[in-house]
Amino acid sequence: MKAASLKPDAYAANCPTRQILDRVGDKWAVLILLLLRSEPMRFNQLRRAIEGISQKMLSQVLKSLERDGLLRRRAIATVPVTVEYSITPLGSTLAEAVDPLRDWAEQNLKEVLAAQRRYDAQRKALAA
Amino acid sequence: MKAASLKPDAYAANCPTRQILDRVGDKWAVLILLLLRSEPMRFNQLRRAIEGISQKMLSQVLKSLERDGLLRRRAIATVPVTVEYSITPLGSTLAEAVDPLRDWAEQNLKEVLAAQRRYDAQRKALAA
DNA sequence: CAGAATCCCTAGTGATACTG
DNA sequence: CAGTATCACTAGGGATTCTG
Numbered sequence: 001m002k003a004a005s006l007k008p009d010a011y012a013a014n015c016p017t018r019q020i021l022d023r024v025g026d027k028w029a030v031l032i033l034l035l036l037r038s039e040p041m042r043f044n045q046l047r048r049a050i051e052g053i054s055q056k057m058l059s060q061v062l063k064s065l066e067r068d069g070l071l072r073r074r075a076i077a078t079v080p081v082t083v084e085y086s087i088t089p090l091g092s093t094l095a096e097a098v099d100p101l102r103d104w105a106e107q108n109l110k111e112v113l114a115a116q117r118r119y120d121a122q123r124k125a126l127a128a
Numbered sequence: 129m130k131a132a133s134l135k136p137d138a139y140a141a142n143c144p145t146r147q148i149l150d151r152v153g154d155k156w157a158v159l160i161l162l163l164l165r166s167e168p169m170r171f172n173q174l175r176r177a178i179e180g181i182s183q184k185m186l187s188q189v190l191k192s193l194e195r196d197g198l199l200r201r202r203a204i205a206t207v208p209v210t211v212e213y214s215i216t217p218l219g220s221t222l223a224e225a226v227d228p229l230r231d232w233a234e235q236n237l238k239e240v241l242a243a244q245r246r247y248d249a250q251r252k253a254l255a256a
Numbered sequence: 257c258a259g260a261a262t263c264c265c266t267a268g269t270g271a272t273a274c275t276g
Numbered sequence: 277c278a279g280t281a282t283c284a285c286t287a288g289g290g291a292t293t294c295t296g
Binding site: 171185187206210 | 257259260261265
């Protein structure tokens with residue numbers, strides 16, 4: 001865990017958008033948020049749903065999402081203990097703000113991939 | 129430079145959204161895109177505008193953005209050479225899809241920070 | 257000016273084991 | 277079940293140097 005940054009650039013680091021984009025860009029954060037949007041889930045339930053995340057990362061990301069007020073953690077005193085994670089209203093609004101990006105991705109991924117192929121073909125031609 | 133991933137999880141890695149979110153989450157990519165939205169810029173012009181990016185990163189990010197078809201690179205044969213980067217239509221639509229996120233960030237950063245303070249205060253109380 | 261190539265170092269991440 | 281703690285790794289990113 002490191003603080004934002006120590007002394008650097010005035011343009012990038014201070015920008016509120018940066019912090020949010022970092023969170024959105026986080027490999028798992030948005031994924032978790034989107035999952036919780038449909039229903040509350042428990043720890044291992046999320047773990048299985050995501051399949052590929054280590055429990056360390058899951059635990060870590062959940063903690064920061066909770067810290068940011070984007071989701072809420074509820075421990076239920078059963079034996080063994082049950083913990084339920086649910087999205088907060090704030091988290092929901094963020095998830096909504098991400099939707100246009102999802103849409104863009106789905107609509108334009110093909111074009112991006114095509115551009116990549118073109119670029120790579122071009123480069124290969126030059127290399128020859 | 130690594131390929132997407134080799135064999136892992138079916139849920140996270142295959143998702144088109146993941147690739148895009150990675151790009152959006154990239155520390156500089158979106159920043160650059162947003163800058164270019166207003167006007168084409170040259171390499172060192174961007175470098176100065178961002179202030180804090182290393183030229184390695186700038187060069188690297190520019191290259192992948194170009195590869196993705198999100199911006200276009202034009203080398204003009206002057207002495208010394210001039211290179212101009214401009215956003216593509218595809219890049220513009222992505223930038224637009226990011227706007228809701230910017231807005232969310234600006235509107236809700238305060239609340240996020242407040243949540244963080246609450247969380248931290250809570251934790252400190254428990255630690256005592 | 258616009259980059260490419262190197263070196264280097266640390267922070268992010270996974271795997272493994274342990275706990276309440 | 278729901279985590280925490282350790283260790284060990286490597287890839288991301290900065291600083292520096294060189295080039296067309």
